[in-house]
Amino acid sequence: MSAATDSPIGPSDPKKHSPGWSIAHHFDTADQQFDSARMGIWLFLVTEILFFGGLFCAFFIFRSWYYEAFVEANHHLDKVMGAVNTMVLIFSSLTMALAVRSAQTNDKKKTVLFLLVTLLCAGAFLVVKYFEYTHKIHDGLLPGKWFHAQGFKHANAGMFFAVYFMMTGIHGLHVVIGMGLILWIMIRANNGEFSQRYYAPVEGVGLYWHLVDLVWIYLFPLLYLVG
Amino acid sequence: MSVAVPGAGTEKHEHGHGSPPGSNYWNAEKGLWSWLTTVDHKRIGIMYLISTLIAFSLGGFFALLLRLELLTPRKTIMSPAMYNQAFTLHGAIMVFLFIIPSIPGALGNFFLPIMIGAKDVAFPKLNLLSLYLYWTGALFTLGSLVAGGLETGWTFYVPYSSTTSGAVIMVTFGVFVAGFSSILTGLNFIVTIHKLRAPGVSWYRLPLFLWATYSTSVVQILATPVLAITLLLLIFERAFHIGIFDPALGGDAVLFQHFFWFYSHPAVYIMILPGFGLISELIAVHAKRKIFGYKAIAFSSVAIALIGFLVWGHHMFVAGQSEMAATIFSFLTFLVAIPTGVKLFNWISTLWRSSITYSTPMVYAIAFLFLFAIGGLTGLFLGMLAVDVHLHDTYFVVAHFHYVMMGGTVFAFVGALHHWWPKITGRMFNEKLGRISGIVMFIGFNMTFFTQFILGSRGMPRRYYNYLDQFQPLHQFSTVGSWVIGLAFLIVLYNLATSLKSGAKAPDNPWGGMSLEWQTETPPPTENFRVTPKVTHGPYDYSNDPNATGASDS
Helix, strand or coil, X not given: CHHHHCCCCCCCCHHHCCCCCCCCCCCCCHHHHHHXXXXXHHHHHHHHHHHHHXXXXXXXXXXXXXXXXXXXXXXXXXXXXXXXXXXXXHHHHHHHHHHHHHXXXXXXXXXXXXXXXXXXXXXXXXXXXXXXXXXXXXXXXXCHHHCCCCCCCCCCHHHHHHHHHHHHHHHHHHHHHHHHHHHHHHHHHHCCCCECCECHHHXXXXXXXXXXXXXXXXXXXXXXXXX | XXXXXXXXXXXXXXXXXXXXXXXXXXXXXXXXXXXXXXXXXXXXXXXXXXXXXXXXXXXXXXXXXXXXXXXXXXXXXXXXXXXXXHHHHHHHHHHHHHHHHHHHHHHHHHHHHHHCCCCCCCCHHHHHHHHHHHHHHHHHHXXXXXXXXXXXXXXXXXXXXXXXXXCHHHXXXXXXXXXXXHHHHHHHHHHHHXXXXXXXXXXXXXXXXXXXXXXXXXXXXXXXXXXXXXXXXXXXXXXXXXXXXXXXXXXXXXXXXXXXHHHHHHHHHHHHXXXXXXXXXXXXXXXXXXXXXXXXXXXXXXXXXXXHHHCHHHHCCCCCCCHHHHHHHHHHHHHHHHHHHHHHHHHHHHHCXXXXXXXXXXXXXXXXXXXXXXXXXXXXXXXXXXXXXXXXXXXXXXXXXXHHHHHHHHHHHHHHHHHHXXXXXXXXXXXXXXXXXXXXXXXXXXXXXXXXXXXXXXXXXXXXXXXXXXXXXXXXXXXXXXXXXXXXXXXXHHHHHHHHXXXXXXXXCCCCCCCHHHCCCCCCCCCCCCCCEEECCCCCCHHHCCCCCCHHHC
């Protein structure tokens, strides 16, 4: 593990890291290239927040309209499973941050390892989600006209499950996309492409993954806990 | 007529090692495949230009059909269902496939990097992806032509869109995909302007077109995701009957309107702001005068972009929103008039005692000033609560919208297309024919749409297939006007197309412009500049030019 002997950021021999990397033709310096990439990712995250913002807005509107139905339907979500998933995602954000740090310090082994743990956490999240969904489908707690569960006091419980499935479904899609991205940078990290000279993709995917985590941190209390 | 100032004020600080002398972005590589896989912003701009012009022709074709149908009060050439489909597709194509992507995608892509002295946009591959997303979106949208059509109007209002038959999901999905293209273009431009400016290009040395494009990009990034989620909810609604928007299922149709206009009102500034930017270029260059009130024009673009987010409720004055909300939205709508007025007055001040050349671009720019003034002022009528009750959903709204979008954006776009045509293609068009096209278009436009103000104020509702007999003379006049507009576009097409074959070779700087795109070769080489330019003056510094007036205001 040669990187361990290097100082965390200080270059011993920067040329030997990220051998295949170069500055694209339209940039003058590596800093300019890196700053551009970073700014691009942040702007992309802004669009994601607005995208989910529309969903949250719809949630609040329907919650205030059909308050009793939402409170009643809310009790049918599995708080334990939701809490477990919250833990899993927060932990995966930690390992993601550690992976970025390892890439910055030329520690290829740790980068790959932390990315692998992040990937496994994402997989675990989806497995838990699968059991939750199966249970809902089995109980007939479904969106709109497919809602056929018995014993609800209030109408429009189907609206809650419509919102629930859309929000968690779109979030789940982001998790799946995130898994693809993590796998992609994990393979590249394993090929030794990242180092203190060049780690923009690791950081970019990391920022995306934190956002996915953050959205869930809002989804969990709003859907599962607020009664 | 023109005074070339080659390289004036630019210093060369390094020696390039790019493409060989004489090569340019047209001939650097050959074959269709080299175009489809290019990451050169100029080639991507050209492909956007061709694509959006095809969309414009298609949308225009539907417009001519609509006007033809309205020649008589009853059935003329098509059935009521076909009429609904024609106005829906006219609107959807013009808005989502032409006017939103046209100026940023075509002219923005081509000139933004050149105007800041950069070699390309910040993310060239992402830029190509934007184009492919646009094509994909266009395929889905136009696919509705063979997949059952669409009768909802371009706004996809629920419950039309949740209950009528037709290819609603297909078209909304197409618009959803095209929206991502718009987002990525905006993102690319913002990063490019922030990070890739050449030495000496400070923010206040940016050409005003770029301030406008920057403001547009902010709106594209902040508003388009909301349209994306709205359309996605609509698709879910239709596919799974979940009742987010459909009142019959427990949803709220007005919520759809809120969501839709939260995007689509800012989106009209996506459509007009780049047009404002182009007018600043056309007026300054063709009047040979330093622009009056540079900072005022620059910040008015930003102000319009920001205020534009707070006025969406003025589309819903009669849709059942609270009186308080309507009053606030009405007040905020009037606020937009202030930065818009700032622009108009600064343009007029720039023209004051300048050496105006009545070249083709200037003819279009002056037409713009007249038409946009009318379009903007009639917007105030509609923003007034009591007046809107009478005018909403009439031809008055249609006329207002076309005065700002066609009289504004399209006139600016066609003017700028002429302005930059020599730089893009390396050929000069026929000046006389160009001026004639502008004048014919101005006449045809007013015939078509001024008439509609009168129709609307007399109570002619929009989107009606049949109408009262008393409206027929005005409708017929409007229809004849639409043929005159069509003729004007045929002249433009003929003029520009023949210039490619037989036009004179264009010099590097035919209009004597000061901004960077005129300081490089015509057509530009792949890397835009043989040597990275070092800029030492503003984009409209005509004060050192003996042929220009207005030296005293610098």
